[in-house]
Amino acid sequence: MEMEKNQRIISFSPPDISEAEIQEVAEALRSGWITTGPRTKLLERRLAAYIETGRPDVDCQTDAAMAAYSNRVVCLNSATAAEEMSLRILGIGPGDEVIVPAFTYTATASAVIHCGATPILVDIQRDGDDVTRAPEMDYEKVEAAITEKTKAIVPVDLGGIVCDYDKLFEIVERKCHLFVPLEDDGSMLGSLSARIQRAIGRVMIVADCAHSLGAGRVVGGTWKNCGQIADMTSFSFHAVKNFTTAEGGASTWRRLKGIDDAEIYHMFQLLSLHGQNKDALAKTKIGAWEYDIMGPWYKCNMTDIMAAIGLRQLDRYPKLLARRAEIIKKYDAACDALGISHLIHHTQRMTSSKHLYLIHIPGIDTEKRNRIIEKMAECGVATNVHYKPLPMLTAYKKLGWDIKDFPNAYSYYENLITLPLHTLLTDEDVEYVCKALQNAVESN
Ligand SMILES: Cc1ncc(COP(=O)(O)O)c(C=O)c1O
Numbered sequence: 284m285e286m287e288k289n290q291r292i293i294s295f296s297p298p299d300i301s302e303a304e305i306q307e308v309a310e311a312l313r314s315g316w317i318t319t320g321p322r323t324k325l326l327e328r329r330l331a332a333y334i335e336t337g338r339p340d341v342d343c344q345t346d347a348a349m350a351a352y353s354n355r356v357v358c359l360n361s362a363t364a365a366e367e368m369s370l371r372i373l374g375i376g377p378g379d380e381v382i383v384p385a386f387t388y389t390a391t392a393s394a395v396i397h398c399g400a401t402p403i404l405v406d407i408q409r410d411g412d413d414v415t416r417a418p419e420m421d422y423e424k425v426e427a428a429i430t431e432k433t434k435a436i437v438p439v440d441l442g443g444i445v446c447d448y449d450k451l452f453e454i455v456e457r458k459c460h461l462f463v464p465l466e467d468d469g470s471m472l473g474s475l476s477a478r479i480q481r482a483i484g485r486v487m488i489v490a491d492c493a494h495s496l497g498a499g500r501v502v503g504g505t506w507k508n509c510g511q512i513a514d515m516t517s518f519s520f521h522a523v524k525n526f527t528t529a530e531g532g533a534s535t536w537r538r539l540k541g542i543d544d545a546e547i548y549h550m551f552q553l554l555s556l557h558g559q560n561k562d563a564l565a566k567t568k569i570g571a572w573e574y575d576i577m578g579p580w581y582k583c584n585m586t587d588i589m590a591a592i593g594l595r596q597l598d599r600y601p602k603l604l605a606r607r608a609e610i611i612k613k614y615d616a617a618c619d620a621l622g623i624s625h626l627i628h629h630t631q632r633m634t635s636s637k638h639l640y641l642i643h644i645p646g647i648d649t650e651k652r653n654r655i656i657e658k659m660a661e662c663g664v665a666t667n668v669h670y671k672p673l674p675m676l677t678a679y680k681k682l683g684w685d686i687k688d689f690p691n692a693y694s695y696y697e698n699l700i701t702l703p704l705h706t707l708l709t710d711e712d713v714e715y716v717c718k719a720l721q722n723a724v725e726s727n
Pocket residue numbers: 360361362363364387388390391439491493494518519520521531532
């Protein structure tokens with residue numbers, strides 16, 4: 284076959300690391316400060332500026348930028364930690380229910396479990412959203428799942444496609460009479476959580492934006508970037524993500540009347556660093572060795588080595604997104620010609636972060652889907668499936684969830700393949716993937 288002569292090796296999602304990231308990491312290593320420090324703080328301000336303005340090049344060293352963008356974003360060691368710390372700050376724990384999609388990565392639900400709360404899985408819309416085909420939750424089922432125990436909903440911007448937050452906010456406003464805010468227990472964390480729950484006054488929206496840094500959509504009639512939409516938002520900077528720090532993640536939140544951002548930021552610092560009231564950098568100040576432990580908390584801070592990668596990735600991010608858009612255009616044309624349905628990454632009201640390219644091969648079952656994946660692998664093309672629904676995984680089966688109760692998640696999964704989408708792909712690689720897909724589908 285033609286393809287065998289010109290065999291290429293196409294990885295699924297290798298990191299795009301330039302000399303700039305390598306240099307910045309080397310400088311961090313030489314600087315004598317490798318754990319959480321100045322580079323992490325700068326990355327936090329730059330991410331805050333990027334989320335607020337859409338610009339990655341705001342000078343975040345000026346006094347004005349320090350004032351505007353400090354205490355808005357917290358960088359941590361993963362999105363899982365970011366979601367868990369967010370839920371903990373919101374006061375979510377045993378006895379509480381949190382609604383999550385059945386069709387997502389385990390971390391969306393496991394962070395809820397780590398807090399001692401109960402995830403309530405909700406099926407997705409049949410064949411996904413009408414316009415984008417993204418596996419968004421069935422919003423009628425979301426509304427029906429809200430009880431007096433429900434404290435939060437965790438929508439997932441899967442593949443970087445932003446969910447319908449207008450619908451979600453409408454639902455939680457409509458159901459606000461069921462929301463029972465936490466009682467203030469007088470503790471440092473408990474008092475803050477109770478004040479936040481009272482200030483929000485309805486089921487809280489805690490977005491899983493692990494895939495969607497740089498995406499946005501019209502919400503409430505105005506354009507909003509991910510990070511500006513939900514009550515709390517978590518991002519992932521894992522090695523396979525568009526924007527990486529090897530491992531890593533971040534949390535941000537919408538400003539709340541009567542609660543200082545610095546107070547929320549400080550609580551994230553405490554929760555993510557043993558409850559210690561001075562970080563390592565603060566302790567290096569002359570005579571400032573002494574610290575206290577405010578709670579027996581967690582350890583999930585970002586290091587300056589990770590932040591060094593992020594600082595240079597952020598410089599390059601608009602170009603990386605633009606290249607992803609070019610690849611998507613080519614995939615769209617090839618899939619449309621083959622009658623294969625795919626995610627729509629751009630609409631008049633939404634632009635995604637172009638993270639994953641999900642396709643559905645019409646009329647096939649999982650066996651045939653897996654054969655297509657194998658055939659593509661034989662041609663050197665790595666593909667994937669995002670995701671096997673949670674109720675099909677051992678841990679969630681053991682918790683009592685059954686895929687029979689999630690027919691839409693199953694039918695979405697059955698004929699699903701994720702094509703490689705990353706910025707190391709050349710135009711020739713993309714053509715090769717399209718050809719390998721065509722051969723695999725046609726010979727199946
Ligand atoms: C939808 C979703 N949420 C959360 C996560 C967790 O991200 P991290 O690995 O940074 O904890 C992932 C990771 O792939 C994900 O895909």
